[in-house]
Amino acid sequence: MKAAITSTGNSMDSKMDKRFGRCAYFVIYDTESDGFEFIPNTGKHTPEGAGPAAAQLVAARGVNKVISGEFGIKIKSLLDRLNIQMIVLKETEKTINQIVEMLNHK
Amino acid sequence: MSPRPKRLRKISNPPVISGFKPYGGKSTDIGKDTVFLEYEEYEAIRLCDFERLNQFEASHIMNVSRPTLTRIYSKARGKMAEALVLGKQLVIEGGKIYFDSEWYSCKSCSCFFNNPDKEVEPEECPLCKSKDISICEDFEYEEEESFPDNIDLCVCPVCGYEKPHSLGTPCRKEICPECQHHLIRKESQHYKNPMNESSNNKYRKQHGQ
Numbered sequence: 001m002k003a004a005i006t007s008t009g010n011s012m013d014s015k016m017d018k019r020f021g022r023c024a025y026f027v028i029y030d031t032e033s034d035g036f037e038f039i040p041n042t043g044k045h046t047p048e049g050a051g052p053a054a055a056q057l058v059a060a061r062g063v064n065k066v067i068s069g070e071f072g073i074k075i076k077s078l079l080d081r082l083n084i085q086m087i088v089l090k091e092t093e094k095t096i097n098q099i100v101e102m103l104n105h106k
Numbered sequence: 107m108s109p110r111p112k113r114l115r116k117i118s119n120p121p122v123i124s125g126f127k128p129y130g131g132k133s134t135d136i137g138k139d140t141v142f143l144e145y146e147e148y149e150a151i152r153l154c155d156f157e158r159l160n161q162f163e164a165s166h167i168m169n170v171s172r173p174t175l176t177r178i179y180s181k182a183r184g185k186m187a188e189a190l191v192l193g194k195q196l197v198i199e200g201g202k203i204y205f206d207s208e209w210y211s212c213k214s215c216s217c218f219f220n221n222p223d224k225e226v227e228p229e230e231c232p233l234c235k236s237k238d239i240s241i242c243e244d245f246e247y248e249e250e251e252s253f254p255d256n257i258d259l260c261v262c263p264v265c266g267y268e269k270p271h272s273l274g275t276p277c278r279k280e281i282c283p284e285c286q287h288h289l290i291r292k293e294s295q296h297y298k299n300p301m302n303e304s305s306n307n308k309y310r311k312q313h314g315q
Contacts (some may be wrong), residue, residue: 001310008249019273022258042187045291045293047277047290047291048276048278048291050278065232067116067233069273070273070274072273072274072275072276073274073275073276073304074276077205079222080205080207080222081120081205082218083222084222085219085220085221085232086219086220087217087218087219087232087233088217088218088219089215089217089233090216090217090218091215091216091217099233102215102233102234103233105234105235
């Protein structure tokens, strides 16, 4: 199973980005192979439609879960249709490492 | 007088197929015409005939009134009969709908999550596997109190008014209090290179700049 986490930087110690469409990086974490992939968010500075573009980006990677601090109004229905689970984490001080540990239930 | 706008109908899951094609029949015209069954009509058929709910229950699930549900349902029956009797293709598309799933909150890691697999109730938090979860009614993206490091700004392309961007609201939906213009994202290309943008040239012409 794959999960996408929005990240402010491209290292495991960077904090989670609380925005979905305009985050700096997406971390694609594969729980089975324990593999990571950092994807820079190309749509970060687009005037509008950053959210749907980002949703397509993560959906193309075949993720089942997206973890972020907030999802915009355009994204919610889109991800609902794509059957991708949204997880809203209000504790925005967590690092990517901590979230991955939570996902692994260590 | 314009009619009252239609209420959004709630659809729990999109249909697994996008339509039906007839087969057999002697005439070559078979299957040339198409009947468009709307998503809301599909949902009404699914709830009333497949889930065997009564119309009152179905109307609550779809978030419309009982008489409206009856109207949607009878339209759906009419269209299905038309496709069946006249040998028309049935295509499921359109309708004034939205997809929705239930939202849950986890007490142990204080996260919110939705349930894309609407048929099965979740038992544990997808993040921390805690069983201490509860369904939250009317989940809304509450406005966060403050984002100290939120550097995103919405800016007015005409007078330069700036305000911090509020998450989840497109900048275009924000209106400048000074000159009633739609705001745009500050770091966007539209704002950086105003001369290259046709939309901004339009603003300039309108305002004689």
